[in-house]
Amino acid sequence: MKRILIIDDLVDRAAWLKASLELAEYDVVGVLAWELVNEYSIQAASADVIIVDANAPGRDTLEQISLMSTTLEKPVVVLGGQKDSHSIQVAMRAGVSAYVAHTIQGEDLSGIIQVAAARFAEHKRLRDELKEARNQLVERKLVDQAKAILMVDHGYSEADAYKRMRSMAMSRSKRMAEIADAIILAKELSGA
Amino acid sequence: MICVSSYSPSSPNAIMADSAKGNIGSDAPELRGVKVGFIPLTDCASVIIASVMKFDEKYGIKIIPVKQPSWSAVRDKIVCGELHAAHMLYGMVYGVHLGIGGLQKDMAVLMTINNNGQGISLARHLEDKGVCDGSALARLIKAQPGEYTFAHTYPTGTHAMWLYYWLAHYGINPLSDISTITVPPTQMAANARVASMDGFCVGEPWNARGILKKTSFSVASSQDIWPDHPEKVLGCSAEFVRQYPNTARALVMAMLDAAKYIDSRANRAKVAEIISDKSYVDAPVDVIAGRFLGSYQDGLGKEWHDPNHIKFFNDGKVPFPYLSDGMWFLTQFKRWGLLKEDPDYLEIAHQINQIELYKQAASGINVPVPDNEMRRSVLMGDAPWDGSDPKQYAASFKVRA
Numbered sequence: 001m002k003r004i005l006i007i008d009d010l011v012d013r014a015a016w017l018k019a020s021l022e023l024a025e026y027d028v029v030g031v032l033a034w035e036l037v038n039e040y041s042i043q044a045a046s047a048d049v050i051i052v053d054a055n056a057p058g059r060d061t062l063e064q065i066s067l068m069s070t071t072l073e074k075p076v077v078v079l080g081g082q083k084d085s086h087s088i089q090v091a092m093r094a095g096v097s098a099y100v101a102h103t104i105q106g107e108d109l110s111g112i113i114q115v116a117a118a119r120f121a122e123h124k125r126l127r128d129e130l131k132e133a134r135n136q137l138v139e140r141k142l143v144d145q146a147k148a149i150l151m152v153d154h155g156y157s158e159a160d161a162y163k164r165m166r167s168m169a170m171s172r173s174k175r176m177a178e179i180a181d182a183i184i185l186a187k188e189l190s191g192a
Numbered sequence: 193m194i195c196v197s198s199y200s201p202s203s204p205n206a207i208m209a210d211s212a213k214g215n216i217g218s219d220a221p222e223l224r225g226v227k228v229g230f231i232p233l234t235d236c237a238s239v240i241i242a243s244v245m246k247f248d249e250k251y252g253i254k255i256i257p258v259k260q261p262s263w264s265a266v267r268d269k270i271v272c273g274e275l276h277a278a279h280m281l282y283g284m285v286y287g288v289h290l291g292i293g294g295l296q297k298d299m300a301v302l303m304t305i306n307n308n309g310q311g312i313s314l315a316r317h318l319e320d321k322g323v324c325d326g327s328a329l330a331r332l333i334k335a336q337p338g339e340y341t342f343a344h345t346y347p348t349g350t351h352a353m354w355l356y357y358w359l360a361h362y363g364i365n366p367l368s369d370i371s372t373i374t375v376p377p378t379q380m381a382a383n384a385r386v387a388s389m390d391g392f393c394v395g396e397p398w399n400a401r402g403i404l405k406k407t408s409f410s411v412a413s414s415q416d417i418w419p420d421h422p423e424k425v426l427g428c429s430a431e432f433v434r435q436y437p438n439t440a441r442a443l444v445m446a447m448l449d450a451a452k453y454i455d456s457r458a459n460r461a462k463v464a465e466i467i468s469d470k471s472y473v474d475a476p477v478d479v480i481a482g483r484f485l486g487s488y489q490d491g492l493g494k495e496w497h498d499p500n501h502i503k504f505f506n507d508g509k510v511p512f513p514y515l516s517d518g519m520w521f522l523t524q525f526k527r528w529g530l531l532k533e534d535p536d537y538l539e540i541a542h543q544i545n546q547i548e549l550y551k552q553a554a555s556g557i558n559v560p561v562p563d564n565e566m567r568r569s570v571l572m573g574d575a576p577w578d579g580s581d582p583k584q585y586a587a588s589f590k591v592r593a
Contacts, residue, residue, distance in 0.1 A: 056262070058376060060264050063374065068347075
């Protein structure tokens with residue numbers, strides 16, 4: 001978590017922040033003006049953490065870029081406001097980007113960057129797990145539906161229907177859900 | 193910024209909750225100061241008017257309007273409790289509730305703030321290519337797919353949905369035929385000038401501003417797409433409604449008074465004057481007033497009066513948080529792949545839209561409440577929408593993800 005991208009239109013403030021981060025041995029990989037923020041510039045920077053100003057309207061632009069691509073989703077530290085460790089904790093617990101004061105010094109910032117990155121990773125892990133669980137549920141539903149088709153149309157028992165799908169999945173090296181999907185599609189195609 | 197949760201009694205900044213003590217069991221608002229976020233757009237008017245005209249004090253609260261730099265900031269501050277409520281994009285409240293795009297928090301819609309008053313504009317350089325309407329735009333894009341870029345204001349927001357719907361109506365797939373970007377409302381007109389984008393969907397006065405600045409022209413108003421469509425809502429977290437139901441009710445009452453005031457035609461010029469101030473929308477009053485009063489021009493020489501211009505009250509029909517309105521955004525999330533599976537449409541709308549609380553507030557001040565929690569809408573070109581079969585409706589569109 002050493003590569004930092006700063007996005008700020010105020011050149012002096014960005015330079016001060018850059019110097020302060022470099023003193024704390026961070027690698028500032030770029031300082032971008034907001035009008036240059038797009039998918040390509042964010043990707044090119046390949047930062048671990050992005051630091052932005054709280055009052056920049058362009059934050060919505062950055063949000064869309066990370067929504068569109070899971071690989072570009074980064075922890076964001078938002079600067080602007082008062083130094084208040086309680087508020088930072090509340091924000092980070094909620095999964096909100098870390099909000100910190102502009103006047104914060106390099107060493108304090110270092111701790112916050114580490115915590116923000118850790119919280120971000122934790123939230124992302126939980127979200128990925130939830131997504132995975134949802135996918136599994138969807139796949140199970142598909143398999144059940146396909147099984148029912150085989151049972152009704154071909155008179156297989158439930159166990160046989162499952163076994164047939166399973167052996168086909170193994171011989172074609174496909175996932176069960178893909179086999180099930182094909183059975184359902186074929187059924188739809190036959191106009192039933 | 194301070195991001196203090198005023199829900200927590202141990203919070204050092206919970207000063208505003210002081211009046212809560214001693215009010216248990218009463219209808220009196222638990223909070224006096226209520227921080228309400230807004231984005232500089234014409235439709236933030238009821239937040240501003242409720243405060244400036246002191247409608248809030250009638251109900252024992254003091255609204256503190258807090259201008260916000262971005263929708264992301266609004267969301268963060270609602271989630272962590274720094275704002276109590278906010279002027280929010282309808283779809284965005286649903287997006288946060290479902291955790292689309294990261295952050296998840298159970299959310300609430302207290303009321304709809306307005307119908308209508310947004311628009312789609314094309315950049316001036318398209319006029320040079322002979323493109324002045326949707327059909328010509330479709331021909332241009334089909335000839336050069338992937339070459340054009342359109343902007344909206346937030347991925348799950350209303351403007352993204354109006355833009356996608358309108359493009360799809362002309363056979364343009366917004367996910368594969370063009371690129372889309374998010375641009376802050378105030379910067380739309382300027383971005384159209386530098387030719388980095390070819391069109392945009394945004395709330396007023398920013399379409400009108402583009403015409404005045406000669407950077408863009410209008411091809412559709414949002415009411416052309418869906419007459420009397422839901423737009424901004426008064427949003428907050430579900431936690432806020434649970435903790436401070438009386439405050440939430442008082443807030444709705446003050447906002448209803450403001451909505452009624454704004455919809456009285458005699459007051460509109462004055463309202464335009466008030467919200468044009470630097471601390472609110474920060475745009476010339478003339479730019480706001482035109483479309484605010486229904487007087488439209490498209491920047492290509494056509495001028496007309498639109499009877500379906502921005503509405504805030506319309507005899508209580510605007511503010512009612514219809515379940516079918518909320519569900520419509522879910523059908524579009526499904527259509528465009530923001531949701532992979534059909535959600536439980538009705539259940540989610542019930543969770544978010546605070547119908548009971550709204551009815552209490554409205555009936556307390558003699559605002560008519562519609563009989564039905566669903567309404568029938570006719571959108572451009574497609575089947576009518578009445579909320580009765582959302583799954584079928586979501587699947588009915590030819591152009592989709």
